[in-house]
Amino acid sequence: MRPEVLHPATLSDALAALAAYGEEARPLAGGTALVLLLHHRLIAPRVLVCLEEVRELRGLQFAEEGIQIGAMVRLQELARSPQIRERLPALALACQEVGNIRIRNQATLGGNLAEADYASDPPIALMALEAILEVHGPNGPREIPIAEFFRGPYTTALEPGELITAVRIPLPPPGSRMTYLKFRTRSAEDRPCVGVAAVVAFEDGICRELRIAVGAACETPQRRPEVERLAVGRPLTEAVIQAIAQGYADQIETLNDLRGSAAYRKRMIEVHVRRALEEVRDGHRSFGADAGC
């Protein structure tokens, strides 16, 4: 039998519903992953808790110190938001690369993170942006730094009954440039074989901070701070870039799937970390003029 659908209007009602049904309930955000699992009978929950009307999960807020994104904000809105494009282009680029426009119109940032699909773009960008996930659950609110969130493919640090309510992204240091590169091996609509997000803060041509996140080639998005540090205090020369690219390729355990073997992905990490850094060094990727939406 198909599940019932509850429509709480507040966060506390949503949490109460999840608590009441425990294992038999699933939160329903955009539904692009969940409806698929449901329809193909891979899951059979008794209750779906639809988050669409939960006020606390909506909205984008921009402040001096950062950007706060409600968990139910759609990926297309992030891809198209002029402020996100200006201030966090890596996130806009990553969101723009997800699936197709219909998926992006439906899928939410919170749902995307909670699903923890290893072959997804936004988590990689958020990893490089050092996002903080605001989570509410039966034991109250807590914050989870994104680096501690992904525990494996489709596995997160969320406890039973917990919901992501918002994603907070501290603004990168002044003088930062960033990008997100997606490498596909099959059709132009494919998921990434490798995704690379790079955020670099420059001061007078010297790299003050460098963050690289790599995903889709491995079970969860990865950063290697010890490799990132190779760049700090130096200009991004070819040699530095190559050392970082090499370091990421060496240190990340890659996986095999339809989009490429583990061995190939190691080399593709090297290539795309390098290309991402070259792009950042040489300037932002620009967006098309037609903002739409």
Place this chain on the structure above:
Amino acid sequence: MAIGRSVPMRDAEARVRGTVAYLADLRLPGMLTAKVVRSPFPHARIRRLDPRPALRIPGVVAILTAEDFNRPGAPRLFYGVDRKDQPVVARDRVRYVGEPVAAIVAETAEAAEEAAQAIEVEYEELPAVFDPLAATKPEAPQVHEDCPGNVFLHTRLRHGDLEAGFAAADLIVEETYTTPPACHVALEPHGVIAQWADGRLTVWSATQAPFVVQETLAELFGLPREAVRVIVPPLGGGYGGKGYVRLEPLAAALAWKVGGRPVRLILERSEEFVTLTRHAACIRIRTGVRRDGTLTARQVEVYWGAGAYADITPRLLRGAGLVRVVGPYRIPAVHVDAYGVYTNLPPAGPFRGTMSFEGAWAYESHMDTIAHELGMDPLELRRRNLLRPGDRFCTGEVIEEAFFLECLEAAVRCVGWDQPYEKGEGGRRRGRGLAVMMKSTLPRSRSECRLVLWADGVLELHTGTVEMGQGAHTALAQIAAAETGIPLERVQVIGPDTDRVPYDATTSASRSTSMMGTAIREAALRLKEEMRRRAAPLLEADPEELILQGTGVMVRGRPEVWIAWEDVLRRHGLEALEAHGVFETQGGLDPETGQGIASPHWHQGAGACEVEVDIETGKVRILRYCAAAYAGRVINPALATLQNEGNVVFGLGQALMEQILFDQGQPVNANMSDYQIPSLRDLPEVLESVLLESPEGSIHGLGEMTLPPVAPAIANAIFDAVGVRIRDLPITPEKIWRALHGE
């Protein structure tokens, strides 16, 4: 003139309004839903099958298992267009993952689904084999008890003295090419509705071959042909996947078991990947050539992986499987050995470009290897050897209409083959490639039609040709209009419905415009003859004195003595005048020598492209692609160009990304995210289409011609760019990268 005009598809408005009723849109009163229970094992004995728990589920109406076929009056269990080796549902043994072991009919899809899970089946797994070459080894597991060695058919083509040919060669090149199973991925899945009423079986099916379905079902149920009616709605894509017989026996058997209510079976997307695939092929090709580029001998050995059931493969192996792997070249000595091999994979069958795609992949890549070894321009090598009018092909046939070189030259013109070329330096290199192909159409097949002229001036064309998006009904109506002189707006197309239209073999092998078109011309001639005969007494003249003028008849030399067709009918008190048209092709090859008539005419196409290879990733960008086909007389240029372009898009998928992946027989990418087809962002940056016309030429189908050259043209361009030869499809970035970096 109705021919040569780009008129929109007949039901264009319904198509853009979304009101075309495909099979899934048909609703019949009391219609039930069916669901197939499939084997999870590639090869297993069925130890126990207990449908009882499923029968207890509310809403379940009937469950079909092999047991039912033992009942008196039951249909036969086994069918197949050639070898009757395929059971409607498995008995005792399953031979591929996805093979039907039972089927459920229920009031709702939910009940059918639940019942499918409740059926208890116990399997005992048996050793299985998946690769066609491995299947021919002595130690390989046997897929069918009656076929030791798994080769169910070996056909041969023998032309000239092979030994002498190789002896005369300065260079002998030998290579092996492979193609994997692929899926048609018509966006509309397979679907059937079947209903028994008053001893008659009616089947609505998304099929490309209504008369083959009729014949097969009549035979299975021991009925005369007329007791089976097959109605075909417009298809949401076919590409060969809906050719011959697919779900119809199962749906008909379910309807038989239910006895009266219509039963609908529509596949889920994942089931499409285990219903019919492209052949997994392994092609060994060896060619002797003189230093000046003259080909002296060619030997081809092809292992066609047919999957668990022979399906159409034996029929293909007696023609297509031999002649479509040689290439359009003058070669004094040619030997081909084609093996039809059973494996524990889903059955393989017709697939847009059937066996030409695989053949051209091998022989056109191989031609470039030869050119490279000779240090000769690939175009020049082909110029020296391509068949010209009057040349004899390896089947002994003389090729009269030969435009291979013209096709190729038209294609290469678009990529500026004669111009100096800059391949680039650094990380991105460019290259150009070309390929040409020849494809047989079906010999020994028949198309019939009926033209009915009504007194109100409407001309009905009754045809079994299936409209699956290729615009066949539009092109055929144009031919009917042109041949009768009746304005196109007054031509209506009826069918396909086996009760209402005369026989047609199948809508496949790009045969319809040509064959059905010829049948229409035949019918039109008869209609006009009949009109003259009827008009003669009315005009008080001899029929011989009469000529047709517009949609009327007049006496030669006396334009004032004229009568409109409608008036001829009215004055004779006729509601309508009918004429029948038949066109049949002869021929066929001797299976031992491959000599005879392989094809009534030859499909000819070429492609040329320019690619850019990213050396660091192996990723290929198609900068420019030009597809050229010999089109003979073009009926509808816009629709013909669409076919041509569609071939290229389809071919890009097959070349660069498509492959059903199996892990121990289990498909692991049976969905449209894991199995990808091209989107518009995968189009070449420039895509050109050339149709070579010859006003006096015959009418040619265009559904496939420019598809087979796509993969070898790209592979040849990659070789030109970076010196890497890929021999196993699809050409993935990783394969190129591995070849470049020696890993």
Place this chain on the structure above:
Amino acid sequence: MVIREAFTVRASVERVWAFLEDVPRLATYVPGVEAVEETGPDRYRGRLAVRIGPISARFEGVVRIIRREPPARLEAEMEGQDGASASWVKASFLGTLEPAAGGTRLACEIDLTLRGRLAQFGSAILEATARRMIHAFAQRLQEALESPHAP
């Protein structure tokens, strides 16, 4: 898919062998195993709960030891079925033991095939899940063998 895992434990070959042979006890170290009982010589029946991403499955099946060469080599076969997802799992297990500096080197090779609806979920995630389970199993085994309270 074939998964290999090898590690060295501070215990004698004989002790590790004895541990491997005791299937019901060994099974307690496999994450997700719910019950194992002996049904005959070298025959066991058991249940394994596993989460593959968002999907929960519970396989019921049998384990057979098909070859043993004490104390060096053990081969076993497992087969199980999950009714709810209409999926089947089959695995062959090959464990080899050899003395190594400071103890015993245990190498496992597991050839795993999944069939049915779960198999369509994607090979990478299945492989990751299996690898994770085998890794956890190896770790627990190592801990147990090195623990002073080990049996």
Place this chain on the structure above:
Amino acid sequence: MANRERFALHVNGQIHVVEAEPARRLLDVLRADLGLTSVREGCGIGVCGACTVLMDGRPVSSCLLLVSQVHGQPIVTVEGLGGNGALHPVQQAFVEHFAFQCAYCTPGFILSIVAWLEQTSGQDPESLEEYLSGNLCRCGSYRNILKAAWAAARNREPSRL
């Protein structure tokens, strides 16, 4: 059917009250309950676009949306385009430019182009790709589809939705 509920759906300018299980897909409700058969199942996983509908003007996959996820937003299918029996300009452009073959995918493409025209300036090739690349046409009519989209953009009139 146990847990059926009533839903008031705003489809093609009309309110339809349907009784359905809340976790039924919008695709199934549109096809089976409202008879809107232009909305078609292709892949069932949101990849192909054959089941595209506009929700609040935005293209979405009705195979990935439960009926209870529709919270009063207007839904448009191609049956709701045009007016007084006339073709919508995008539909007209599809006919004129031979932008289809089997046409199973056509309604989805048309709706995506309508959304592109309504939501963007309708002048930027990148945004057209953004709106269209998620609709798949196995017959390969892409070039003519693009031509039709540009033709519709050139002749565009004020919103007809």
